[in-house]
Amino acid sequence: MTKIIEIRGLTKTFGDVLGVDDISLDIEEGEFVTLLGPSGCGKSTLLRMIGGFEEPTRGHIALDGEDVTHVPPSKRAVNMVFQDYALFPHLSVGKNVGYGLRVSGVRRSEVISRAREALSLVGLEDRYDASPHMLSGGQRQRVALARAIVRRPRVLLLDEPLSALDANLREQMQIELKNLHTKVGLTFVLVTHDQTEALTMSDRVVVMREGKIVQIGTPQDLYENPQTGYVAGFVGSTNMFRSRVEVGASGPQISCFGQNLQAPAAASALGGRDTLFGFRPEKATLLRGDAQAQNTLRGHLSDVLYHGQSARLVMDLVSGQVVVDMPITDVIGTVGLPQVGSAIAISIEPHKIMILRDEAAS
Amino acid sequence: MTTQFAKSSRTGRSNWLGGIERLSWMLGILAILGFLYLPIAVLVAYSFNDSRSLTWPMSGLTLDWYQKLSQNDQLIQAFYNSVYVAVSATSLTLIIGIPAAIALDRFDFPGKGLFRKLILLPIALPGIITGISMLILFRSLGFNLSLQAVIVGHATALLSVVVTLVYARLQRLPASLAEASADLGASGLQTFFLITLPNIRTAVIGAGMLAFTLSFDEIPVTFFLTGRDNTLPMYIWSTLRRGLTPEINAIGTLIVAMSIVLIFASVLLLRDKTKSKNV
Ligand SMILES: Nc1ncnc2c1ncn2[C@@H]1O[C@H](COP(=O)(O)OP(=O)(O)OP(=O)(O)O)[C@@H](O)[C@H]1O
Ligand SMILES: [Mg+2]
Numbered sequence: 001m002t003k004i005i006e007i008r009g010l011t012k013t014f015g016d017v018l019g020v021d022d023i024s025l026d027i028e029e030g031e032f033v034t035l036l037g038p039s040g041c042g043k044s045t046l047l048r049m050i051g052g053f054e055e056p057t058r059g060h061i062a063l064d065g066e067d068v069t070h071v072p073p074s075k076r077a078v079n080m081v082f083q084d085y086a087l088f089p090h091l092s093v094g095k096n097v098g099y100g101l102r103v104s105g106v107r108r109s110e111v112i113s114r115a116r117e118a119l120s121l122v123g124l125e126d127r128y129d130a131s132p133h134m135l136s137g138g139q140r141q142r143v144a145l146a147r148a149i150v151r152r153p154r155v156l157l158l159d160e161p162l163s164a165l166d167a168n169l170r171e172q173m174q175i176e177l178k179n180l181h182t183k184v185g186l187t188f189v190l191v192t193h194d195q196t197e198a199l200t201m202s203d204r205v206v207v208m209r210e211g212k213i214v215q216i217g218t219p220q221d222l223y224e225n226p227q228t229g230y231v232a233g234f235v236g237s238t239n240m241f242r243s244r245v246e247v248g249a250s251g252p253q254i255s256c257f258g259q260n261l262q263a264p265a266a267a268s269a270l271g272g273r274d275t276l277f278g279f280r281p282e283k284a285t286l287l288r289g290d291a292q293a294q295n296t297l298r299g300h301l302s303d304v305l306y307h308g309q310s311a312r313l314v315m316d317l318v319s320g321q322v323v324v325d326m327p328i329t330d331v332i333g334t335v336g337l338p339q340v341g342s343a344i345a346i347s348i349e350p351h352k353i354m355i356l357r358d359e360a361a362s
Numbered sequence: 363m364t365t366q367f368a369k370s371s372r373t374g375r376s377n378w379l380g381g382i383e384r385l386s387w388m389l390g391i392l393a394i395l396g397f398l399y400l401p402i403a404v405l406v407a408y409s410f411n412d413s414r415s416l417t418w419p420m421s422g423l424t425l426d427w428y429q430k431l432s433q434n435d436q437l438i439q440a441f442y443n444s445v446y447v448a449v450s451a452t453s454l455t456l457i458i459g460i461p462a463a464i465a466l467d468r469f470d471f472p473g474k475g476l477f478r479k480l481i482l483l484p485i486a487l488p489g490i491i492t493g494i495s496m497l498i499l500f501r502s503l504g505f506n507l508s509l510q511a512v513i514v515g516h517a518t519a520l521l522s523v524v525v526t527l528v529y530a531r532l533q534r535l536p537a538s539l540a541e542a543s544a545d546l547g548a549s550g551l552q553t554f555f556l557i558t559l560p561n562i563r564t565a566v567i568g569a570g571m572l573a574f575t576l577s578f579d580e581i582p583v584t585f586f587l588t589g590r591d592n593t594l595p596m597y598i599w600s601t602l603r604r605g606l607t608p609e610i611n612a613i614g615t616l617i618v619a620m621s622i623v624l625i626f627a628s629v630l631l632l633r634d635k636t637k638s639k640n641v
Contacts, residue, residue, distance in 0.1 A: 053541055073544045080545045084578030086538035092562045103556070153548065 002326065003065075004029040004154060004187050005050065010059035012045050017205065019045040021211035022059070027155075032181050032188045037208035038234070043191040044159055046208075051157050079153040083160045085144040087132040093143050094119065094128035100151040100339045116334075118146040121183065122176075138169045145177075145230040148187060149184055158190040174200050193265050197222065207231050228358045233277050239322040240278040240356065243324075247271035250351075257320035262295050262350040276356040282311060282325040284351040293347035297322065301344050304337055311337065315344060322346075333347065403619055409611035417511065427612040437613065440597035443453050445586075447509055447593060448577040451516035458517070459524030460566065464558065466525070467532040467538070485522040489582030492519050497586040505581050507589035515587045517578045524569045531565035532558075571628050575621075 005027040012020040020042040027033050035043040049055040050061060054074035058067045068076055072243050079100070087096050095102075098115035099148040106114075119125045122142035130142060141161060146250045148156055161177070162170045181188050192198055193230070195335075198205045199219040207215045207222065207230075215222060226232035229240055245267050253268040254261060256276060287293055302321065303314040313324045324346050338344055412424035431437060448516070466478055484492065496515045504561075505511055508596065537559065543553040579595045594617075598610055 003595070051545060053545075074549065075548050077544075079472055080542070082538045084536060084538055086536060086542035088539060088542075088557055088561075099543070099556075103543075103548040103552045105544065147542075210390070306408075 002071060003027070003030045004059075004063065005120070005189075006062040006065075007046075007050075008062075010046070010049060010058045010061065012042075012049060012054055013057045015124065017145050018042075018047065018123065018211050022057075023213055023217070024059070024210075025206065025213065027187060027189065030185055030187055032178070032190070032203045034190045034192060034202040034205045035208060036195060036198040036205050036234070038193055041309075042083065042207045043193070043208055043209040045211075047080075047157050047159055047191050049063065050155070052076050053077055053080075062170055077154040077156060078152060079148040079159045080157040080159065081141075081144045081148045081153075085140050085164075087140055087143055087147075089132055091132075092128070092188045093124065093130045093132060093135070096143060097147045097150050097267060101220060104151075114150055115146075118150040118271075119143075120138045121149070121180065122146045136244060137165055138173060141165065141173060142176075147188065149180075153186065155187040155189060158188065160193070162192075162196075170197075174295050175283075199235070204232065207234065215318065218317070226278075227357050229276050229358065232354065232356055235321070237281055238278040239274060239281065239319065242274060242276050244274050245270045245272065247360060254353075256297060257317035257322070259297050259317060261353065263353065266348050267355055270355070276358055278347050278356050279352055280354075281323045282310070284322075284324045284346045284348040286313065286324060286326050286338075286346050294352060298343065298345045298347050298349045299336050299344055313338070313344070315346065377607065381423055393579075405611050405614045406618065408608060409615040411563050411608060411611075414608060427608040428610055431612050434609065435599060436592070437594075437609070440594045441613075444568050444578055444594035447512050447516060448574045450513045451520060451577045452570050452579040454513065454517040454571040455520045455524045456543070456570055460528055460559075460562075462521070463525045463528035464554075466529055469536070481525050484519060485526070487519075489519065489580065490586075493583040493586035496583065500587065507587055508589050509588065509593075510582050511587040511589075512593070514592075515583045516580060519580075519583055520573045520576060524573055527569040527572070528562060528565050531562045535561050548617055567628060567631050569624050571624065574624075 003026050005025070007023060007025040008232075010020055010023045011018075011242050023046060031151075035046060037043050045054060045229070048131070049056050051069060052068070052075075056069060060067060062068065063076060063078065072317055073080075088099065091099065094112070094115050097118050098111040101111040101114055102108075116128060117126055118130060122143055122145055124146065125136065126140060127139065127143075132143065135143065141164075144161070166174060174197060178191075179186075181201075190198075190201065199222075202219060204216060205219055205222050207229060215227050217225070222231060222235045226235060226238070229238075232238040232240065234347070241256050243256065245263060246253045247268050250262070251265060252263040252271065254263045254267065255261065256277070267277075284297075285293070287296065297317060299315040299317045299322075301313055302316045305314070306311040307325075309324050310327055313326060315324060317324050409427055410423050410425070411420040412426065464480065466474070466481075471477075492515065496511070496518065500507065500511050535558070539557055540553050541558045544550075548556065580593075581595050581599065584593050584596055592600070594613070596615065601607065601610065
């Protein structure tokens with residue numbers, strides 16, 4: 001594996017606004033990396049600096065080992081798919097795709113054949129002569145992709161490429177994008193604020209907040225081991241609670257909204273300290289009938305949200321609420337969905353409880 | 363029986379009222395069109411009148427005035443001067459105005475707001491002020507009064523028109539188009555000629571036609587800056603002091619004909635093949 005992008009201490013300020021705050025990041029060749037974060041956290045600014053559209057205030061960007069910090073976009077072996085696609089309205093689909101070759105003086109016949117090739121890669125070879133305004137949103141998206149890969153860039157940048165599509169099409173395009181990534185073997189850097197999109201497509205996800213990186217990891221890593229409450233809440237949903245860790249003879253003990261729980265062994269090191277804990281809604285199990293289990297929470301069912309293949313149970317505890325996801329077969333079992341208002345119990349194994357760090361910002 | 367009769371008479375009455383209403387609308391529209399076009403129609407008609415006096419009905423038809431026109435060297439020279447001035451001034455404003463509009467649209471620089479207001483301000487200045495101030499400037503710089511001075515004067519006065527129109531169009535053009543072009547390896551010039559210009563084409567043509575027309579019949583600025591050369595409006599104006607001649611009607615008719623050709627040409631040029639929306 002070779003590093004294709006090296007970012008060091010990259011900072012961008014707009015007046016008093018800190019768009020990107022001292023970010024360092026390495027991206028490997030062929031990787032699919034996603035920048036994930038809420039609106040205004042600096043994802044686009046970071047991407048635009050990689051593309052050369054924004055001049056960094058401080059810091060460096062190297063592409064393939066070469067410093068490109070002050071190289072204009074036209075001279076970087078990086079191409080971008082814009083959020084609004086930015087197709088040239090006065091040119092046909094084929095001419096849009098061939099544009100990057102035409103301006104760099106490639107022979108006409110080769111421009112046409114390579115544009116056709118790129119279009120067929122996205123399944124639009126028969127729309128070569130169409131005008132962009134005649135295409136659907138998903139087709140425009142594909143043309144923008146074909147146009148960006150026709151020059152065989154080293155890195156493809158995508159700024160929320162799917163946000164303008166409706167939900168069904170978005171899911172389909174996620175798969176197509178992932179396939180395209182495998183097919184062309186380019187490095188993809190994608191920006192999104194949609195965590196499902198990030199988890200589905202990426203090799204690695206970079207979670208950002210207020211111009212800084214808060215965690216980098218594989219989708220599984222981020223989901224299973226979020227390091228902070230912010231990541232736990234942003235990537236998937238998490239029941240979070242704060243508790244002092246009491247280390248006793250039977251290991252570390254914590255309290256979840258007034259009920260005692262066995263904490264994971266690693267919590268011993270935090271003895272006596274006030275700490276943030278969390279568990280994923282699907283990691284807990286609902287106890288039916290008079291089944292007994294370790295580490296239980298008892299409460300009343302305050303709501304049931306039916307999701308088709310699963311159901312989310314909202315459980316009232318003494319001083320708070322937790323939610324638990326159950327596969328629908330489990331919830332119904334032989335006795336049907338539990339009644340709202342009835343007493344229920346869930347159990348959570350200690351090692352499924354996550355120890356979360358507080359971040360400075362919250 | 364009686365009720366039925368009453369009813370039908372009422373509908374008859376409302377039909378009648380509706381007719382009146384439609385008629386008055388029609389008359390109104392005719393009056394507006396007449397107001398706009400009657401003077402031109404009169405001009406055209408009298409240009410074919412075989413008598414010098416402007417009396418109605420005309421005594422007969424003739425092409426004499428057109429023939430006289432073709433022998434009036436002064437007038438023909440004035441016409442050429444006007445075309446020369448208008449074409450040059452229009453080209454000059456477009457060459458300066460389009461890059462200025464792009465700079466205003468794309469770049470942030472200190473004092474941008476002020477710069478924009480300063481560029482747009484001359485629109486509100488009366489031509490006579492522009493004329494006098496240009497005269498003073500040219501005199502103090504030692505330039506001769508000439509058609510070239512008129513061209514510079516017109517170009518200055520028209521710059522705000524061109525910048526305003528082109529800038530307004532650029533504002534509606536997504537910045538991402540130029541960015542995408544640069545991203546795909548195009549140089550600044552390539553981006554301008556292959557992407558920006560085709561997308562602001564209609565505004566550029568519109569601005570150019572407007573500038574041409576304004577320059578072609580401009581008098582105040584021309585009056586101060588032209589030396590011995592005459593432009594067509596100046597010539598017409600000066601001959602008018604000796605009375606309205608049918609020759610003037612003839613040249614007026616020719617200008618109307620030329621305008622019609624120009625209007626058709628612009629409609630053809632502006633017809634948008636792609637019906638381009640921003641995609
Ligand atoms: N051209 C600009 N001028 C001034 N401030 C800007 C500019 N571009 C971005 N910012 C600011 O920088 C911060 C980061 O913006 P950025 O566009 O990178 O966010 P983002 O994460 O892409 O958000 P979104 O999901 O809404 O696109 C924001 O506070 C934004 O207001
Ligand atoms: Mg953004």
